Each structure stands twice: as structure tokens, then as C-alpha cells.
Amino acid sequence: xxxxxxxxxxxGFIGSALSKHLQELGHDVxxxxxxxxxxxxxxxxxxxxxxxxxxxxxxxxxxVFDATRPNxxxxxxxVHFIPYCNQHPAEAADININGTISVxxxxxxxxxxxxxxxxxxxAVYPIADGAMxxxxxxGPMDIYGTTxxxxxxxxxxxxxxxxxxxxxxxxxxxxxxxxTNPHLFPEIQRQVLADARxxxxxxxxxxxxxxxxxxxxxxxxxxxxxxxxxYDTFNIGRGIEYSVREVVEAFERQLGEKLTIEVDQARxxxxxxxxxxxxxxxxxxxxxxxPNWSIDEGVATLLKEDVDL
Ligand SMILES: NC(=O)c1ccc[n+]([C@@H]2O[C@H](COP(=O)([O-])OP(=O)(O)OC[C@H]3O[C@@H](n4cnc5c(N)ncnc54)[C@H](O)[C@@H]3O)[C@@H](O)[C@H]2O)c1
Numbered sequence: 001x002x003x004x005x006x007x008x009x010x011x012g013f014i015g016s017a018l019s020k021h022l023q024e025l026g027h028d029v030x031x032x033x034x035x036x037x038x039x040x041x042x043x044x045x046x047x048x049x050x051x052x053x054x055x056x057x058x059x060x061x062x063x064v065f066d067a068t069r070p071n072x073x074x075x076x077x078x079v080h081f082i083p084y085c086n087q088h089p090a091e092a093a094d095i096n097i098n099g100t101i102s103v104x105x106x107x108x109x110x111x112x113x114x115x116x117x118x119x120x121x122x123a124v125y126p127i128a129d130g131a132m133x134x135x136x137x138x139g140p141m142d143i144y145g146t147t148x149x150x151x152x153x154x155x156x157x158x159x160x161x162x163x164x165x166x167x168x169x170x171x172x173x174x175x176x177x178x179x180t181n182p183h184l185f186p187e188i189q190r191q192v193l194a195d196a197r198x199x200x201x202x203x204x205x206x207x208x209x210x211x212x213x214x215x216x217x218x219x220x221x222x223x224x225x226x227x228x229x230x231y232d233t234f235n236i237g238r239g240i241e242y243s244v245r246e247v248v249e250a251f252e253r254q255l256g257e258k259l260t261i262e263v264d265q266a267r268x269x270x271x272x273x274x275x276x277x278x279x280x281x282x283x284x285x286x287x288x289x290x291p292n293w294s295i296d297e298g299v300a301t302l303l304k305e306d307v308d309l
Contacts (some may be wrong), residue, residue, distance in 0.1 A: 005192030006070035009077030017213035055099030096147035176213035187288030202267030212293030222287035237278025
């Protein structure tokens, strides 16, 4: 059944894929975003469904809820680029914690909301070698992960006080079109499309669980479609990890050319995890969800995409 859906952060990288996906499913999508990192056109909604608003502006957020009367709220707005959060810890905490409080308070107060989805991150887990399931101990190692662990606690407390069913999704590393932060995929994409065949990159060995934004969007709609009661947490990843070198090899396969890598010391992170891998059995068991996008298919579309170089 069609729902009125409010996506915070819907002009961002993952939120824009989610907006498109939910509209394709027939839902009425509204987007709230302050466009600090997102771009207006990415939201994919007409002007009367787009609200430029900061989630820390309680009055503004309440007005958006009054104007939209959402059934589902998907709260993705956050600052999350780890180097930015490290440089601006107070701002990261303010947005990711105080901003979440105003979104959840509005969801409780306004009376229309049936389900809430809150975006968390694999960064709430400590350093570990193997795949981590949702019961794994938590232990963020940076300010970003710490603010997101607080976001999870706020979501749990919100559920207790409101009784509104609430799902937390721990996103692993997203890839896909329209990435707004200079992560690995858009960085390689930018350099390759600028005709570089010697890439300047940071640490080459860390492995990450990369999941396409369309697959993430399908996982979120599948979870909400289950009508899960109560409060629950799900990893949203693919269950496969790739090193930086292996991602570069995927670009080589699509280009049909060899790429040389030079380690740029300025890009090397001083504190780095070597593995970050999701156990996604719970997501699959509850929803029947399966990922559709391989790394190679995703890279092929990135090489066709027009980017601002
Ligand atoms: N990209 C990833 O690999 C990844 C991994 C784990 C978790 N996440 C989480 O997923 C969510 C979306 O991330 P993304 O990759 O799409 O990032 P993004 O920066 O593209 O999207 C975040 C959006 O939130 C908006 N925003 C930021 N501060 C705001 C504020 N104060 N008020 C209103 N809007 C604000 C930005 O303009 C942007 O459009 C975030 O919660 C992030 O923590 C992302």
C-alpha cells in the first residue's frame, strides 16, 4: 500500500537512491535536507515536496511534519565523512545527536507516523577480523561512530517512549552513482575519468564490505514492508569484502586497461581498520532480500556517469 514517506537527507548519496526507489514502488516521497552535502536535483522530487531545512531547527522540522503528515520516516540526514567529523567533532555531534532528537521528537508528537527507520553505520563496531552480526559487541573508534552509536540509543529510547516501531540499519560501505563525499569509488572514478592511469590513493590493504545504493534501498523498503513491530537492528551490507587493490582491479576490468597505484602519504589514514565485514543473515532471513549489484556492474555505470571533474 502506498505510504507518505519523509526522507531526511534525501538529497544525499544514499537518500537520493532511496527517494527514487520508493517513488518507483508508488510511495509519496517528501525530502528534508539542508543541502550541506546533498544536491537539490538529487532529491528527485518537485519543489512542493522538497523542504530545505536543518534537522537541528526543531521548529522547522515540526513544520515539515505538519506539512507532510508522513506514515514512514527514514532518517538519513547526518554528517558522516570521517575526516570531516574528525575535524569538526562538535558539529558532527550536534547534527547527528541533536538533529536526530528533533526528528524523533517530531515523529512522536505529530501523530501520523507508523514506522521509523534510522540510518546507523558499521562504524559502531570495534576493530575485528571476521564478519560481524548484530549481536557483536559495539565499540566505535572515532567521533563519527560515537555519534552514530548515540543515534542508535536515541532510536531505542524513542521507541520505548513512543511505541512507534523503529528499525536501525547499520550501513556498511555504500557505492553507486552521485556520491557526495570523496570516498574510494568516486575518487578512483574522478581520477580515471580525468584520464589518469596512475592513481593517487591512500592505504591499499584495508578491506570493506561494499554495497550498491540500489541494493541498500531495496533492503530498507523490504524491512519497512515487513511491518516489524518493536525495535530491531539490521546490518545492511553485502557480506563480501574487497581491498582497495581489488576495487582498482574492478576498474581495470571495465576499462580494459592496467592502472598503476601510487600511495599518496597525505591520503593515508593514521588509524585504520583492516576489515569491516557484515554478517547479513538476519536481513536475508527476515526479508528474503538478496543484493543484485556486483562491484563490476557498479563500476561499469560509474565509468559512464558524467561527473564534475
Ligand atoms: N555512504 C556510506 O558508505 C555510509 C555508510 C554508513 C552509514 N552511512 C549513513 O547513511 C546516511 C546517508 O549517508 P550518505 O552517504 O548518503 O551521505 P550524504 O552526505 O550524501 O547524505 C547526507 C545528507 O544529509 C544532509 N544533511 C547533513 N546535515 C544536515 C542537517 N543538519 N540538516 C539537514 N540535512 C542535513 C546532507 O545535505 C546530505 O544530503 C548517513 O546517516 C550516514 O551516516 C553512510
